[in-house]
Amino acid sequence: MAERAVCVVGAGLIGGSLLRAxxxxxxTVWGASASEATAAxxxxxxxxxxxxxxAALRRAAEADALVVLAVPLPAVPDVLRRVDAIAPACRLxxxxxxxxxxxxAVDRYAPRARYVGAHPMAGTAESGWAAGDxxxxxxxxxxxxxxxxxxxxVWRDVADLAWxxxxxxxxxxxxxxxxxxARVSHLPHLLAAILAAVxxxxxxxxxxxxxxxxxxxxxSFADGTRVAGTRPELVLAMCEGNRDALLxxxxxxLGRLGVMRGALASTGGLAATVKAGYAGRMRWSATREPxxxxxxxxxxxxxxxxxxxxxxxxxxxxxx
Amino acid sequence: MAERAVCVVGAGLIGGSLLRAxxxxxxTVWGASASEATAAxxxxxxxxxxxxxxAALRRAAEADALVVLAVPLPAVPDVLRRVDAIAPACRLxxxxxxxxxxxxAVDRYAPRARYVGAHPMAGTAESGWAAGDxxxxxxxxxxxxxxxxxxxxVWRDVADLAWxxxxxxxxxxxxxxxxxxARVSHLPHLLAAILAAVxxxxxxxxxxxxxxxxxxxxxSFADGTRVAGTRPELVLAMCEGNRDALLxxxxxxLGRLGVMRGALASTGGLAATVKAGYAGRMRWSATREPxxxxxxxxxxxxxxxxxxxxxxxxxxxxxx
Numbered sequence: 001m002a003e004r005a006v007c008v009v010g011a012g013l014i015g016g017s018l019l020r021a022x023x024x025x026x027x028t029v030w031g032a033s034a035s036e037a038t039a040a041x042x043x044x045x046x047x048x049x050x051x052x053x054x055a056a057l058r059r060a061a062e063a064d065a066l067v068v069l070a071v072p073l074p075a076v077p078d079v080l081r082r083v084d085a086i087a088p089a090c091r092l093x094x095x096x097x098x099x100x101x102x103x104x105a106v107d108r109y110a111p112r113a114r115y116v117g118a119h120p121m122a123g124t125a126e127s128g129w130a131a132g133d134x135x136x137x138x139x140x141x142x143x144x145x146x147x148x149x150x151x152x153x154v155w156r157d158v159a160d161l162a163w164x165x166x167x168x169x170x171x172x173x174x175x176x177x178x179x180x181x182a183r184v185s186h187l188p189h190l191l192a193a194i195l196a197a198v199x200x201x202x203x204x205x206x207x208x209x210x211x212x213x214x215x216x217x218x219x220s221f222a223d224g225t226r227v228a229g230t231r232p233e234l235v236l237a238m239c240e241g242n243r244d245a246l247l248x249x250x251x252x253x254l255g256r257l258g259v260m261r262g263a264l265a266s267t268g269g270l271a272a273t274v275k276a277g278y279a280g281r282m283r284w285s286a287t288r289e290p291x292x293x294x295x296x297x298x299x300x301x302x303x304x305x306x307x308x309x310x311x312x313x314x315x316x317x318x319x320x
Numbered sequence: 321m322a323e324r325a326v327c328v329v330g331a332g333l334i335g336g337s338l339l340r341a342x343x344x345x346x347x348t349v350w351g352a353s354a355s356e357a358t359a360a361x362x363x364x365x366x367x368x369x370x371x372x373x374x375a376a377l378r379r380a381a382e383a384d385a386l387v388v389l390a391v392p393l394p395a396v397p398d399v400l401r402r403v404d405a406i407a408p409a410c411r412l413x414x415x416x417x418x419x420x421x422x423x424x425a426v427d428r429y430a431p432r433a434r435y436v437g438a439h440p441m442a443g444t445a446e447s448g449w450a451a452g453d454x455x456x457x458x459x460x461x462x463x464x465x466x467x468x469x470x471x472x473x474v475w476r477d478v479a480d481l482a483w484x485x486x487x488x489x490x491x492x493x494x495x496x497x498x499x500x501x502a503r504v505s506h507l508p509h510l511l512a513a514i515l516a517a518v519x520x521x522x523x524x525x526x527x528x529x530x531x532x533x534x535x536x537x538x539x540s541f542a543d544g545t546r547v548a549g550t551r552p553e554l555v556l557a558m559c560e561g562n563r564d565a566l567l568x569x570x571x572x573x574l575g576r577l578g579v580m581r582g583a584l585a586s587t588g589g590l591a592a593t594v595k596a597g598y599a600g601r602m603r604w605s606a607t608r609e610p611x612x613x614x615x616x617x618x619x620x621x622x623x624x625x626x627x628x629x630x631x632x633x634x635x636x637x638x639x640x
Contacts, residue, residue, distance in 0.1 A: 121538040141536050170535055177536075182518045184537035188544040190590070191511050193597020194576045198569060198601030199504045211633030214607045216461050216489055216497075217504035218441040220547045221604070224508040227540045228601040243588050249518060250581050256514045257577065261570050268563050270510070274555045277513020277548040280520030284363045284545065287534045313531030 003027055003164070004091075004157050007060035009079050011038050011049050013123065014095045015070030016132025018165065019047050024134045028063075032056035033129075041129045041134050053082050061087035066157045067130045069094035069102070072237040076102055080109035088112040091151075093158045095120055096180035097181060098242040099145060099174040116154045117174060118147035120167055121185070138166035142314070146306040147173035152297045159316065168290070168315040171306035175245075182245035187253060189235050190225050190246075196228040214314070287313050296320040323347055323484070324411075324477050327380035327387045330368050331358050333443065334415045335390030336452030338485065340465045343482035344454045348383075352376035353449075354395070361449045373402050381407035389414035389422070390524050392557040396422055400429035404598045408432040411471075415440055417501065418562040419465060419494040436474045437465035437494060440487055441505070447551050455486065461635070462487035465494050466626040473616045479636065488610070488635040491626035495565075502565035507573060509547050509555050516548040532614050607633050616640040627633075 006022045008015045011033040019042070022029040030048040032055075033039045042049035050056055062066050067090050069079055076096060083090060092113040096102050099117045106115045122140040142162035144155065159169045172180070199213055199221055227235075239246055260273040291314040295306065309316060326342045328335045328351040335351060339362070342349040350368040352375075353359045362369035369630045370376055380387050387410050396416060403410060412433040416422050419437045437622055442460040462482035464475065479489045492500070519541055547555075559566055580593040585593055613632040615626065629636060 109607070121536050123539065138540065143536065170532070172532055172536075176532060180533040180536050181531045183521070184541040188515060188540040190580065190593060190597075191515055192540070192544060193593050193600075194573050194580070195508060195511055196598075196600030196604065197576055197593075197596040198572045198600075198630060200603045201503070201572060211607065212490070212492055212631050213498060213500040213503045214334065214604050215610060215630065215633035215635070216441050216463065216492075216500050217604055217607075218460065219443065220508040220512070221504040223543045223546045224512060225597070225601050225604065226543045228597040230598075232591070232598045235594045236590055239590050239594070240584075240588055243584060247581070247584055250577070252518045252521060253514050254574075254577055254581060256511075256517060257570070257574055260510065260514070261567070261574060264560075264563060264567060264570065268560055270556055270559050271552070273510060273513050273517075274552045274559070276517040277510075277545070278516070278518030278550075278552045280513075280518075281545050281548040283520045284516065284534050284537055284541070285324075285549070287531065287537075290535060305436060310535065313535035315535070316584050 005029065005063045005065035006071055006158070006161060007031065007065045009053060009056065009067065010070035010075075011129050012070070013127045013131045014120065015068070016042065016129040016139060017122075017134065017136035018068060018095065019049070020132055020134035021137055021165040022161065023047070027164060030056060030059065038129045050196055053079065054086055057082055057086040057090070061089055064091070066093060066154070066161060068092045069096060070086040071096070072234060073098060073101060073241040074237055076105050077109050080105055083113055084110040086269050089114060091154045091157055092116075093118045093154070097185065097238045099143075099177045101241045103145070103174050114151045114154045116150050116158050118158050118162070119177065119181070120162070120165070128189040135166065137162070140167045141170045142167035143170050143172050143177050145174050145177070146303045146310065147174050148303050150303060152302070156297055163317070168292070168317055170310045170315055172310040173307050176244050176311070178245040179248065182242055182249040183252075186239045186242055186246050187249045189230065189239060190250065191226050191253065192228040195221070199225070279316040290315045292317040294320040304305055325349065325383045325385035325482070326481060327351065327376055327385045328390050329376065329387065330390035330395075331362050331449050332390065333447045333451045334363065334440065335388070336449040337454065337456035338388060338390060338415065339369070340452055340454035341457055341485040342481065343367070347484060350376060350379065358449045360616060373399065374406055377402055377406040377410070380410055382391065384411070386411045386413060386474070387482060389416060390553060391416070393418060393421060393561040394557055396425050397429050400425055401432055404430040409434060411473070411474045411477055412436075413438045415637075417558045419497045421561045423465070423494050434471045434474045436470050437479050438478050438482070439463040439497065439501070440482065440485070447554055457482070458486035458523040460487045460573035461490045463490050463492050463497050463630075465497070466623045466630065467494050468622060468623050472622070476617055483637070488612070488637055490630045490635055493627050496631070498562050498565040499568065502562055502569040506559045506562055506566050507548065507569045509559060510570065511573065512545050512548040515541070516545040519545065610635045612637040614638040614640040
C-alpha cells in the first residue's frame with residue numbers, strides 16, 4: 001500500500017513546514033490557504049497549494065487522504081463546516097495548539113469526521129509560509145490524542161505522519177494535553193510578555209526608567225522575552241483558546257511569585273524560589289532523551305496504555 | 321605611555337573572561353583566585369593567576385595598575401579589606417552585578433581607594449574559569465558609574481579597559497543602574513525560576529501533572545527557563561544584593577500578572593498583556609544599535625552629561 005496522501009489546510013509556519021516535511025518524506029501532499037499571497041508563494045516554491053479549500057478537500061475525499069487542519073483556532077469552525085459539506089467522513093487531524101476546543105468544534109461542525117487530534121510541539125517566533133522549514137519537526141514531540149473511542153486506523157495515520165516528519169509521538173488525553181501546554185507553552189508566552197513590558201516600562205527615572213533598562217538588557221532578557229516577539233494574534237488565539245487550563249497555570253505562577261515577593265520583602269531570601277527553578281530546569285534537561293516505545297495498536301486497553309506512556313514523559317517511535 | 325596594567329581579583333566566568341580579553345588586547349594582566357583549582361587551571365592555560373591575593377594586590381600597588389573586583393558580592397568585603405591593607409589608594413573598579421552594595425562596601429572597607437564602579441552586562445548560564453571567553457564582552461554594554469565626585473582619571477582607565485574588551489560604555493548613576501538591572505537582569509532570573517518550577521510542578525494528573533508537561537516543553541519553555549540553569553549561589557548573590565530595587569521590579573511584574581489574570585478570568589481577553597509585551601520586545605530590538613558618542617572628560621558637568629547619555633540608552637565609544 002502506498003503511504004497515505006496528506007491534505008494540509010493552512011500554509012503558515014506549521015502548515016507550510018508540514019507540507020515541506022511530508023513532501024520530503026515522499027508523500028503525495030497538497031494544501032489550501034485562505035490567503036492568495038500565501039498560496040502564490042507556496043506555488044512559486046513548487047507546492048500544490050490552492051486558495052480553493054473546497055477543491056483541496058474534494059481531492060482528499062477522493063484519495064482517502066489524511067486531512068490536517070493547520071489554521072489558527074478562530075478559523076477552525078469555518079474549515080470544519082467545509083469538511084462536513086465536502087469530505088464528511090474523512091480522516092482528520094490537526095496541528096492546533098489547543099485540543100479541547102478543537103475536539104468540541106469537530107463534535108459540533110464535522111461530527112462524522114474520523115478525527116484524531118494532534119499537536120506538533122514546534123515553532124519559532126516567526127510566522128507565515130516563508131518561515132516554514134522541512135526540518136521544523138525533527139526531534140520534536142508530536143502529541144496525538146489518545147482518548148477512549150478514537151479511530152485506531154486514523155491514529156496509525158497520524159503517528160505515521162509524525163514520524164515521517166522526524167518527530168516523536170507523545171500520546172495524551174485531550175484535556176491533559178491542554179493542562180500541560182498551559183504550563184509549558186502558553187504561560188511562557190505570557191511571562192515573556194510581562195517581562196518585556198516591565199523592561200520597556202514607562203517609568204520615572206527615579207524608578208530606573210528612561211531608556212537605560214533596555215540598553216542594559218543582555219542575554220537573560222533577550223531569551224526571556226524571545227517569544228514576546230511572536231505575532232500577537234497567534235499568541236492570543238493560542239492562549240485565549242485554552243482559558244480554563246491557563247488560569248490554573250497562571251494561578252500557580254502568581255502564587256509562587258507572591259510567596260517569593262513575601263520572602264524577599266521579609267527576610268530578603270530567595271533561595272527557595274531559585275533552587276526550585278534550578279531543580280525544574282535540571283529535570284527538564286533530563287527529559288530530553290525519553291524512553292522510546294514500539295507499540296501494537298491492538299487490545300482493548302491500547303489507548304489507556306498509550307496515555308500512560310505520555311504521562312510518564314515517554315514516546316512512541318514505531319509499531320511493534 | 322604604556323596602557324595601564326590590570327589586576328583581576330576573581331577568575332570565574334567574568335574574571336576569567338576579563339583576564340583573557342585584556343591579555344588579547346595586549347595589556348599586562350594578572351589575577352588572583354581564592355580557589356586553588358581555579359588558579360591551577362588558569363596557570364595551566366598560561367595566565368598569571370595566584371591564590372595569594374595579597375601578592376597580586378602588592379604588584380598592583382607597585383605598578384599603579386587598575387584593580388578589578390570580579391568576585392561574587394558576598395566575597396567583596398574580604399577582598400576590600402585586603403585592598404585597604406595593601407593597595408589602599410589603588411585605582412579600583414569591579415564587575416559585580418549590583419552597584420549600590422559594592423559602593424557602600426568600598427566606603428566602609430576601602431575608603432581611600434580611587435573607586436569607579438562598573439558592570440559588564442555579559443554572561444552565560446555557565447560559570448567558572450573554564451567557561452570564560454575572550455570574546456564574552458564583544459558588543460556588550462559595560463556600565464561605568466557616573467556619579468558626581470568620581471575620579472575622572474580612573475573613569476578613563478575603566479572605559480579604556482571596557483573598549484579593549486570590545487564592549488560599549490553605558491554611563492549610569494549607581495542607583496539608576498541597580499533599578500535598571502533589577503528589571504532586565506534580576507527579574508528575568510526570577511521569572512525563569514518560577515516558570516521552570518511551574519513546568520516541573522508536582523501536580524495531580526487531573527491538573528496536568530505527571531511528566532507530561534516537561535515532555536511537551538519546546539523552545540518557548542527552553543528559552544524562558546534557560547537562566548534558571550545558572551548556579552543558584554550566583555543568582556542569589558546577585559538578586560539578594562539588590563533587594564530594594566528588585567522589590568519594585570517584582571511588584572511591577574506582579575501587578576501586570578494580576579491584571580492579566582483578572583482579564584483572563586472575566587472577559588477571557590489577553591490582548592492588552594500580549595500587545596504590551598510585543599511592543600516592549602520590539603522596542604528592545606530597536607535599541608540594539610545605540611547612538612554612539614565620543615566624549616571629552618573635561619568641564620564641570622561632564623558626569624551629569626555622561627549620565628544623560630546612559631539614560632537615553634546611548635553609549636560612549638571613544639574620547640573626543
